[in-house]
Each structure stands twice: as structure tokens, then as C-alpha cells.
Amino acid sequence: MDDGEWRLRAPVNLVSKRAVVQWTVRAAIGWIVVLGGLGVWHALGGPDWVGHVLAGLAVAAVVHVAVMPTWRYRVHRWETTPAAVFTRSGWINQEWRLAPVSRIQTVDTGRGPLQQLLKLATVTITTASAAGPLKIEGLDESVAARIVDELATTTQAVPGDAT
Amino acid sequence: MTAFPAAPPVAEPVPEWGRLDPRMIVVKPLNELIGLLPLLFALVFLGNVETWRIVVGVGTVALIILYGLFAWLTTKYRITDAQVELHTGVVFRQRRAIPRDRIRTVDLTAKLGHRLFGLSAVRVGTGQQERQAGEGVVLDAVTTAEAERLRQVFLHRPTTAAASTDGAEEPAAVEITRLDRRWYRYAPLSLSGLLGIAIAVGFGMNLAGELNLRFSEVDVIRGLFGWLSGQSPALVVLIAAVVVVLLSTVASLLTYLLQNHDFRLTRHADATVRVRRGLLTTRSVSIEEQRLRGVALHEPLLLRAARGARLNAVTTGLGLRQAASSLLVPPAPRAESHRVAAAVIGENPTSAPLTRHPVAARRRRLVRAVAVPVVLTAALALLSAFADWPAGLWIGAAALIPLSVLIGLDRYRTLGHALTGRYLVSRSGSFTRRTVALQRTGIIGWRVEQSPFQRRARLVTLTATTAAGHGQYAVTDIGESDGVRLADAAVPDLLTPFLIRE
Structure with a gap:
């Protein structure tokens, strides 16, 4: 490779458009719990500053719920090749992960209640490292199943656990 | 075509389940008790002799001994051609099997109690990362000879295991390095002594509080505090610093000796x-x-x-x-x-x-190092301006800023x-x-x-x-x-x- 300026490109595939709904709902639920708790406290006659905190957090919540899901949708991408799995995730902070297919130990799909409703799935790819698995969140169910099949076929061909 | 009689199945001897050494019934409680000795001593003999102290003391000892007995009764292991199996657990039964070709490291540890009886605990490390404590396989404990045998069995692949288990003598070893007495001068530099003192002091104070010990009633201590309160603050700080440095030096030398003797x-x-x-x-x-x-x-x-x-x-x-x-x-x-x-x-x-990394990395190191003291100084300055906090606080915080610049620069340099x-x-x-x-x-x-x-x-x-x-x-x-x-x-x-x- 020559001395030019190089950088990582974005992985090819986007996740499902419905993932935006998933992230929105999840963020909204989290905020409702927090704001609801503070709201009850405020209504029951908590100290004055609760009202100010509540107002501040409400603004943050609106911005977060409005901005985060679409931002994530632009960032979250994935790609599999016969040699490697390549993902990008995050929104403000972004993270690229790369795992060679020969070092993959397990490939799972998981679906939470919300994901089942939206027909989405999360693919989790573990290696022998304690650094944690690669996750591709918000995939269409059928796409997730196809990835698992593909990777299962390729990883079976490679012996050893690469530790 | 003649049908040959089927070959008789190869009779693999099924390995017997092994138990830990029976001396563990004594050793396990002993090890626990050695750790608890100062606590038990303080509990029973310091302060007033009260019935509850003795009951608690004796009860703890009895519980520990009983636990040792049950732990021994419920633990067994065996080594087959393919894997190491371990059954443990007094309350929660656990059965664990580790493929032998996944064993990467073997750690033989003998605490004082073990050593009195010639025993060792064997800990096996595999390629799997342990995410929780206690996930690994530990045989605590077997005789030192058995531990040596297990080490060889575990680290040789099954094909060579048979040959090596016969020879009890040590395989040829080449020394790479050994402890040099001059290394002891690095011991006080590891801050482990300081940490040890902090823990000991904290623990001691806590214990004294719990047990109602009154240090102020001991003449020597009262005399010392009386004398100290008569001195200037600068001298007191100096004396305290010297005492801490001396104690931490002794403690870290002792730690180094305990951990690295005969390395x-x-x-x-x-x-x-x-x-x-x-x-x-x-x-x-x-x-x-x-x-x-x-x-x-x-x-x-x-x-x-x-x-x-x-x-x-x-x-x-x-x-x-x-x-x-x-x-x-x-x-x-x-x-x-x-x-x-x-x-x-x-x-x-x-x-x-x-x-080296780009200059932009230096800016990031500096900003991160300086941010905390700057924010602290600003907050304290505001408080001293509007809420009458003493000005010494923010001046002290401001003095940390040049220091944090040095740290930031050093973090970039490394x-x-x-x-x-x-x-x-x-x-x-x-x-x-x-x-x-x-x-x-x-x-x-x-x-x-x-x-x-x-x-x-x-x-x-x-x-x-x-x-x-x-x-x-x-x-x-x-x-x-x-x-x-x-x-x-x-x-x-x-x-x-x-x-x-x-």
C-alpha cells in the first residue's frame, strides 16, 4: 500500500428502515420513565429545582428522540465478505468493527419484544476476545437469517478456536 | 466372503473419580482462619470480655470448619482422554468439563496452610475468557506431587501424556532470570505499601469503632496526641509524612518479600x-x-x-x-x-x-488533563466570590493547573x-x-x-x-x-x- 491518505470506507449495507422506529420508541420509553418520575415528584411538591431540571431534561429528550434515530440510521451499516464481517455503529461516537470469518466462534440472532413487533432482529457475532461481540442491530428478519446461514457455513469450514 | 468376527471394542479404562486430598478438610478452614486471625483475636480479647464476642468467635470457627468438610465431600474430579471434569459446590452444585486441548496455562498455588501439609491448588486457564469470578477450573487442593503430575498431563497433549507421567523427575529447565537482591530497592516505588497502609488504617479504625475500643484510654496514645497538639501544624504534617513514608516502605518491602521471594x-x-x-x-x-x-x-x-x-x-x-x-x-x-x-x-x-502520534493528540491530552482543574478552579472562584467560600480553595485548585499541564504533556510523550x-x-x-x-x-x-x-x-x-x-x-x-x-x-x-x- 502506498503512502497516500487512507481511511475506512462505510460498510455497504444499510440496516432496515424500521430500525428508526425501534430506536425512536426505545429512546422515548427511556425518557418517559425518567421524566414521568420527576414529573410525579414535582406534582407532589418536590423542591423548586426539580421543575427546572424537568424543563431542561424535556428539551434534551425532544432533541434526542428527534435527532438520534435518523442519525443512527445514517451511521449503522454492515457488510460481510467471504473473509470478514465489517460493521459500523454509534451516532455521536462512531465505531467500526472488523472480525475475520476464520476467528468467529458463534453467530446468534436475538429479537426483543419491540423488535418482534417490527419484524427486526439483532445479529450477534462473537470471537474469542473479551472485547465483546460485534452486533448488527435492527436488521430485517429475513436478512438476519440469511447472514446467520452464510456465516455458519463459512465458519464451519475453519478448524480451531484461534486462541 | 468370510465374515470376520467383529473386533472387540477397545477397553478404555474409565478413569476413576478423584477426590481432593483429605487433608483439605483441615487446610481449607486453616487458610480461612489465618486470614481471620487478627479479626477473631480483636473480637475476643480486645475490649470487655463479653459472652456474645466469644459466641460469635467460636461460631465463626465452627462454621468455617463445617464448610471445609462439606466442600471436600462435594468436590470430585477426573481426567479423561478428552477432558477434565470437575464437580463442586456445597449449596450450588456445579459440573464443569474442560476439553484438555483447550488448556493454555496451569497455575499451582500453595498458601501457608497448604504448604504445612504439602499441598497445592491447581488452577487451569483455558482459551475462554472468564467473565465471572469462579468460572475457571480450580482443584483446591491436591498433594504437590499430584499437582506436578497434573501440570504435566495438562500441558502435554494426550499423545505424549503417557510417556511423561511415568518420569517423576523434573524435565530439563533453562533459567531465564531469577531474583536479584538489588531488586528490593524497587519495592517501595510501587505504592503497594501506601495502599496497604491506607487499607489497614481504614480497616483498623472501622474495627475499633465497631468493637467500641477506646484508644483515648490508652496512656501512650493519649500522651502522644497530647504532645502533638502542642506542636506547630507544619511539624505535625512533617512527622506524619515521615511516618507514612517509613511505614509504606516497610510494608512494600514486606509485600515484595512475600510475593517474590525466590522468584x-x-x-x-x-x-x-x-x-x-x-x-x-x-x-x-x-x-x-x-x-x-x-x-x-x-x-x-x-x-x-x-x-x-x-x-x-x-x-x-x-x-x-x-x-x-x-x-x-x-x-x-x-x-x-x-x-x-x-x-x-x-x-x-x-x-x-x-x-509518535500527531500533534493533535497532544492538544487532546492537554485539554483532557487541564479540563478538570480548570472547571474546579472556576467553580470554587465563583463560590468564593458569591458565597463567601475561603479564597484559599480556588487558589489551591489553580495551583494544580500547571501540574496537570505537565501530566498532559507526559501522557502525549508516552x-x-x-x-x-x-x-x-x-x-x-x-x-x-x-x-x-x-x-x-x-x-x-x-x-x-x-x-x-x-x-x-x-x-x-x-x-x-x-x-x-x-x-x-x-x-x-x-x-x-x-x-x-x-x-x-x-x-x-x-x-x-x-x-x-x-
């Missing part, structure tokens, strides 16, 4: 390196050389100032939870650590010249990376500088992280993931382009399809 690092004919050390608790760790994925050189600030360093192995089977087992060289001259690193991994990556023949080298940290040499073939993936600030400064944090040691080793704030090119060069062809030229 020896040897290489054995069965392709393992072995670390032996300890005065009361002896520890003997075997690491399969083929699974050694690198080394980590640790230089805490004080140790670094005295040109000292400590060396740890980066290997599968010894992760974060087994930091004590992965020690290769205790605090010693840095040159010696470098020499041992070279002898163990056959190359000298820890002393390789490192490439940042660096290099690629040698077989190793990826990365260095970072100021208070605890760490140089990690990770075998390139041991890298099983990459992570590249970028925050908005890093994006603006065109930096990334590149992390190599591995099955060994901590599982991930980062190259912090490397230039965007340098980072991906480093990763691409370290593991050829893996990253290439995902790169583009700007």
Missing part, C-alpha cells in the same frame, strides 16, 4: 515457561510458549523515574482476573525486563523505537506505536505507563473508534482484539490514515478491501 523464571523442555515465586504462599505458573501472545511492560510513575519496570505475559488463559498469575518479572531494572521479554518471546519489541517483525507495539499512560507487544498473528479483529473531537482532529483510537490477556489493546489517538495503514500492515489483507483513498 525464578525458567524455560522447560515441554515448551512452557514457568514462573515460581512467593515466601509463604508459593505460586508456580506454567505458560505454554506457543500460546504466549506477547508481553506487557508496566512502568508506574515512581518506578519509571528509577528506571524500573515490571513485565507481564499476554497469554490466553490469564486475563484481567489473573493479573498475579501472568507476572513474568516483578519490579526490577527496566533493562532486565527488556532482556527477559526478548528471551521469552524471541524478539525485542518492548524496546523498539516507537512512532503515546507511541510500532510494528516489528512479529509484534504490534503500543504504549500509553503517564501514571501507569504500559507498553504492550501483541503478536500480530494473535490479533482476531479490529475496532476503530472516533468521537466528534477526534473526527475534527483526524485521529482515531485503534484497538486490536485478541483472545489473550485483557482481550483488547488500544493504540490511542493515532492519525486516521496512519491507524488504518498500521492495522492493514499488522494483519495483511484483512482490512485492505475496506479502505479507500482520499
Whole structure:
């Protein structure tokens, strides 16, 4: 490779458009719990500053719920090749992960209640490292199943656990 | 065509279940009790002699002894051709089976109680990272001879196991290094003594409070405090500092003696390196050389100032939870650590010249170091202006700013990376500088992280993931382009399809 300026490109595939709904709902639920708790406290006659905190957090919540899901949708991408799995995730902070297919130990799909409703799935790819698995969140169910099949076929061909 | 009679099935002798040594019924409670001795002593003999103290004391001893008995009764193990099986648990029964070809390290530890009876605990490290305590396989304990036999059985592959188990004598060993008495001068620089004192003082005060001990009634202590209160504050601070330094020096020397007495690092004919050390608790760790994925050189600030360093192995089977087992060289001259690193991994990556990171990384280090004292100073200044807090506070906080600038600059100076023949080298940290040499073939993936600030400064944090040691080793704030090119060069062809030229 020559001395030019190089950088990582974005992985090819986007996740499902419905993932935006998933992230929105999840963020909204989290905020409702927090704001609801503070709201009850405020209504029951908590100290004055609760009202100010509540107002501040409400603004943050609106911005977060409005901005985060679409931002994530632009960032979250994935790609599999016969040699490697390549993902990008995050929104403000972004993270690229790369795992060679020969070092993959397990490939799972998981679906939470919300994901089942939206027909989405999360693919989790573990290696022998304690650094944690690669996750591709918000995939269409059928796409997730196809990835698992593909990777299962390729990883079976490679012996050893690469530790 | 004649039908041959079917061959009789090969009668594999089914290995018997082994139990831990029966002396463990005594040793396990003994080990627990040695640790609790000061506490029990204080409980029963200090303060007033009350019935409840004695009842609690005797009850604790009885419980510990009973637990030891049940632990022995419920533990059994066996070693088959393919795996090691272990059944344990008094309350929660656990059955564990470990494939033998996944065993990477064997750690024999004998606490004082074990040693009185000639026993050792055997801990087996596998390629799997332990995510919770107690996930590993520990045989606590068997006779030292059985432990030695198990070590050889575990680390030889099944094909050679039969030959080696007969020979009871030690295979030929080549010494790589051993404890030099002059290394003791590095002991007080590790701050372990200071920490020990802090813990002991905290624990002692707490205990005294719980047990209603009244130090103020002891004449000597009252006299001492009386005398101290008559002196000037500066003198009191000076005396306290001298006492703390003296005590921490003694404590750290003692710790060094306890942990590293008779330290020896040897290489054995069965392709393992072995670390032996300890005065009361002896520890003997075997690491399969083929699974050694690198080394980590640790230089805490004080140790670094005295040109000292400590060396740890980066290997599968010894992760974060087994930091004590992965020690290769205790605090010693840095040159010696470098020499041992070279002898163990056959190359000298820890002393390789490192490439510095971009200047933007220095700005980030400085901003991060200075941010906390600046914010603190501003807050305290506001409070002293509007809420009548003493001005000394913010002036004191402001004095920390130049210090944090120095720390930030040092943190940048230590940042660096290099690629040698077989190793990826990365260095970072100021208070605890760490140089990690990770075998390139041991890298099983990459992570590249970028925050908005890093994006603006065109930096990334590149992390190599591995099955060994901590599982991930980062190259912090490397230039965007340098980072991906480093990763691409370290593991050829893996990253290439995902790169583009700007």
C-alpha cells in the first residue's frame, strides 16, 4: 500500500428502515420513565429545582428522540465478505468493527419484544476476545437469517478456536 | 466372503473419580482462619470480655470448619482422554468439563496452610475468557506431587501424556532470570505499601469503632496526641509524612518479600515457561510458549523515574482476573525486563523505537488533563466570590493547573506505536505507563473508534482484539490514515478491501 491518505470506507449495507422506529420508541420509553418520575415528584411538591431540571431534561429528550434515530440510521451499516464481517455503529461516537470469518466462534440472532413487533432482529457475532461481540442491530428478519446461514457455513469450514 | 468376527471394542479404562486430598478438610478452614486471625483475636480479647464476642468467635470457627468438610465431600474430579471434569459446590452444585486441548496455562498455588501439609491448588486457564469470578477450573487442593503430575498431563497433549507421567523427575529447565537482591530497592516505588497502609488504617479504625475500643484510654496514645497538639501544624504534617513514608516502605518491602521471594523464571523442555515465586504462599505458573501472545511492560510513575519496570505475559488463559498469575518479572531494572521479554518471546519489541502520534493528540491530552482543574478552579472562584467560600480553595485548585499541564504533556510523550517483525507495539499512560507487544498473528479483529473531537482532529483510537490477556489493546489517538495503514500492515489483507483513498 502506498503512502497516500487512507481511511475506512462505510460498510455497504444499510440496516432496515424500521430500525428508526425501534430506536425512536426505545429512546422515548427511556425518557418517559425518567421524566414521568420527576414529573410525579414535582406534582407532589418536590423542591423548586426539580421543575427546572424537568424543563431542561424535556428539551434534551425532544432533541434526542428527534435527532438520534435518523442519525443512527445514517451511521449503522454492515457488510460481510467471504473473509470478514465489517460493521459500523454509534451516532455521536462512531465505531467500526472488523472480525475475520476464520476467528468467529458463534453467530446468534436475538429479537426483543419491540423488535418482534417490527419484524427486526439483532445479529450477534462473537470471537474469542473479551472485547465483546460485534452486533448488527435492527436488521430485517429475513436478512438476519440469511447472514446467520452464510456465516455458519463459512465458519464451519475453519478448524480451531484461534486462541 | 468370510465374515470376520467383529473386533472387540477397545477397553478404555474409565478413569476413576478423584477426590481432593483429605487433608483439605483441615487446610481449607486453616487458610480461612489465618486470614481471620487478627479479626477473631480483636473480637475476643480486645475490649470487655463479653459472652456474645466469644459466641460469635467460636461460631465463626465452627462454621468455617463445617464448610471445609462439606466442600471436600462435594468436590470430585477426573481426567479423561478428552477432558477434565470437575464437580463442586456445597449449596450450588456445579459440573464443569474442560476439553484438555483447550488448556493454555496451569497455575499451582500453595498458601501457608497448604504448604504445612504439602499441598497445592491447581488452577487451569483455558482459551475462554472468564467473565465471572469462579468460572475457571480450580482443584483446591491436591498433594504437590499430584499437582506436578497434573501440570504435566495438562500441558502435554494426550499423545505424549503417557510417556511423561511415568518420569517423576523434573524435565530439563533453562533459567531465564531469577531474583536479584538489588531488586528490593524497587519495592517501595510501587505504592503497594501506601495502599496497604491506607487499607489497614481504614480497616483498623472501622474495627475499633465497631468493637467500641477506646484508644483515648490508652496512656501512650493519649500522651502522644497530647504532645502533638502542642506542636506547630507544619511539624505535625512533617512527622506524619515521615511516618507514612517509613511505614509504606516497610510494608512494600514486606509485600515484595512475600510475593517474590525466590522468584525464578525458567524455560522447560515441554515448551512452557514457568514462573515460581512467593515466601509463604508459593505460586508456580506454567505458560505454554506457543500460546504466549506477547508481553506487557508496566512502568508506574515512581518506578519509571528509577528506571524500573515490571513485565507481564499476554497469554490466553490469564486475563484481567489473573493479573498475579501472568507476572513474568516483578519490579526490577527496566533493562532486565527488556532482556527477559526478548528471551521469552524471541524478539525485542518492548524496546523498539516507537512512532509518535500527531500533534493533535497532544492538544487532546492537554485539554483532557487541564479540563478538570480548570472547571474546579472556576467553580470554587465563583463560590468564593458569591458565597463567601475561603479564597484559599480556588487558589489551591489553580495551583494544580500547571501540574496537570505537565501530566498532559507526559501522557502525549508516552503515546507511541510500532510494528516489528512479529509484534504490534503500543504504549500509553503517564501514571501507569504500559507498553504492550501483541503478536500480530494473535490479533482476531479490529475496532476503530472516533468521537466528534477526534473526527475534527483526524485521529482515531485503534484497538486490536485478541483472545489473550485483557482481550483488547488500544493504540490511542493515532492519525486516521496512519491507524488504518498500521492495522492493514499488522494483519495483511484483512482490512485492505475496506479502505479507500482520499
